[in-house]
Amino acid sequence: AGNPFTAWADRIFHQLSDLNKLINVNFGPGHVDTSPDMERDSFNLNKLIIAVTAVGKVHVLHSRGGRLVCSRLIAGIKPLDTGRYQVHATRTSSHYPLAPTLVILASSLDGTKTILTALNPLECSLEYSTKYPARLMQAQLAPLEDEDYSKILVLLTNDKKVHTFPPHSSLVSIPLFFTVLEDQVLTGYRVTGATVEETWSTRLRGETVLGVTTKDPNDSVYSQGRALGDRSVLHKYINPNVMAVALEGYDKGQVDVLVFDMVTGGQIYSARHKQYGAPVHLLLAENWLLYHLWNSKLRRYEVVVVEFYLKTPSNTSAFSSLESQYEVTSIQQSYISTSPLHALETTTTLRSITNRAILFAETGGRIAIIPKALMDPRRPTKPTAADKMEGLIPYSPQITVPPISYLTFNKTLLDIRGMTTGVTGLESTSILFAYGTDLFFTRVTPAKTFDMLNEDFDYTFIGLVLVGLCLATIFTHAMADNKALNKKWK
Numbered sequence: 001a002g003n004p005f006t007a008w009a010d011r012i013f014h015q016l017s018d019l020n021k022l023i024n025v026n027f028g029p030g031h032v033d034t035s036p037d038m039e040r041d042s043f044n045l046n047k048l049i050i051a052v053t054a055v056g057k058v059h060v061l062h063s064r065g066g067r068l069v070c071s072r073l074i075a076g077i078k079p080l081d082t083g084r085y086q087v088h089a090t091r092t093s094s095h096y097p098l099a100p101t102l103v104i105l106a107s108s109l110d111g112t113k114t115i116l117t118a119l120n121p122l123e124c125s126l127e128y129s130t131k132y133p134a135r136l137m138q139a140q141l142a143p144l145e146d147e148d149y150s151k152i153l154v155l156l157t158n159d160k161k162v163h164t165f166p167p168h169s170s171l172v173s174i175p176l177f178f179t180v181l182e183d184q185v186l187t188g189y190r191v192t193g194a195t196v197e198e199t200w201s202t203r204l205r206g207e208t209v210l211g212v213t214t215k216d217p218n219d220s221v222y223s224q225g226r227a228l229g230d231r232s233v234l235h236k237y238i239n240p241n242v243m244a245v246a247l248e249g250y251d252k253g254q255v256d257v258l259v260f261d262m263v264t265g266g267q268i269y270s271a272r273h274k275q276y277g278a279p280v281h282l283l284l285a286e287n288w289l290l291y292h293l294w295n296s297k298l299r300r301y302e303v304v305v306v307e308f309y310l311k312t313p314s315n316t317s318a319f320s321s322l323e324s325q326y327e328v329t330s331i332q333q334s335y336i337s338t339s340p341l342h343a344l345e346t347t348t349t350l351r352s353i354t355n356r357a358i359l360f361a362e363t364g365g366r367i368a369i370i371p372k373a374l375m376d377p378r379r380p381t382k383p384t385a386a387d388k389m390e391g392l393i394p395y396s397p398q399i400t401v402p403p404i405s406y407l408t409f410n411k412t413l414l415d416i417r418g419m420t421t422g423v424t425g426l427e428s429t430s431i432l433f434a435y436g437t438d439l440f441f442t443r444v445t446p447a448k449t450f451d452m453l454n455e456d457f458d459y460t461f462i463g464l465v466l467v468g469l470c471l472a473t474i475f476t477h478a479m480a481d482n483k484a485l486n487k488k489w490k
Contacts, residue, residue: 017096038062045063048069076109079107080106090151113134117129134159152169175190186245202260209247210247211281228386236287245260276296310327331377342363342416342417349424350427357369360401371446381395407442429443
């Protein structure tokens, strides 16, 4: 248990801070931002969007209307070797009066050093900056917090040294696993404190890496199994430590897709597509892999969906790549896509109860939303009674996108470079941010707003009904009392 005196002192300090804010708002010079859209809403729909440009300028935008909250130029930086900056939120705004902290990892202009910059995203004020004399290999947030409620960011540089942020944080004692891809060699490292140990290494047999993707570390899974129409269950292979790699083979017109476990280095899945080529877009979520590629023989784009299941059910819901060896089986199906893509993403919700949908950013500047059920590898050509009971849709080779499925409506987005999705306080609602030459933000409801009342809901009518029911209850209760009294007098 904590020190009672410390807890009492923190409470007094917070209350005095609230009193100071109240005085400044009502009687002070008005420098405190009290705009309603900067306050947390009931459904957690208002968000701050952090965007970093190629020249190193940080823009903080509000999701409601795209208002610029603040901006700051970080001089002397450029994107990492992956072509992007890494942005990590080590502390959120939930720990008032402690300010939220945003960490940006970048490369120096000569490409030999790693620059770490910590900002307060509400004001874009600089909190901390340092330079490491080596290139960044990988960084990840450890599942630990320091005494100031800040998550510990662990960095691994190419000189095999471990660094942490906040800088005063002690080295993480629990083992962390890093996977690094360099020169088509995939290497796994185990980091414990300041010790870096190479655990496995695999040379990828291919000419060019066409794409790499991993799971979202915050991805949640609602159900561990899938109930079938015959009342049996397919147990999902829920491994949060997987990564998918697409390679152009040594033979011209060949694409290899591989799935690895990043902890052990074991290969879970492999597929070879002959007479296929770039561009290739990969997407991993739950127990499935989805990728979009070009069929050079038939001159068309195709989408391949692979779902992974366990041959024998697991006895625990907590997955561990180290403790158990799982026998995995896969189910695969391909579909014809109607358009080339810039990016591929999936919707995500707080508990993943809502059915997922796939987001396609087409090169024509539109973003389409397609239910994941239409890209189910188990769609039958001739549905049986069990298939109909399960709700499987009959197989159709082509995925058509109706006009109402475009989230951009009549707008055209120029040069979409990527998309990201996030959760809200509503299980039915996910948020989408697409970036490129144009910026686009919207809410996505794959299964409609089943947890919200419609805007045209008749509150007056339901209020009158409730009042009428209350009056009827009182009247009938009085009648019952009178009837019981009259019965006793007889």
